[in-house]
Amino acid sequence: NMCRGRNNTRPWRLTPFSGNKRIAGSTTSLGVPLARRVDLLDQKSGQIIERINTPKTGEFEFKEIADGTYSLVGVDNTAEQNSVIFAHVAAVP
Secondary structure, three states, X not given: OOOEOHHHOOEOOOHHHEEEEEEEEEOEEOOEXXXXXXXXXXXXXXXXXXXXXXXXXXXXXXXXXXXXXXXXXXXXXXXXXXXXXXXXXXXXO
């Protein structure tokens, strides 16, 4: 479960990882969108910053994150496919 901010409006995140940048994308297999869990990790420490579940469209967005380099891990909770890791992902305005 993800902790939520006041009034359950936004994901809670540790202060050092808060900012005005974002990372967005989609989870697919052979070009077909899939609902999957996506973990956002700090590239240097490996600490999980935020975890979200995508809808069937596969679209995700980590908002209001600090400038920096991150890793994304796409996790298939159905265990039908391998997890996918993208390293050195830069947050953008």
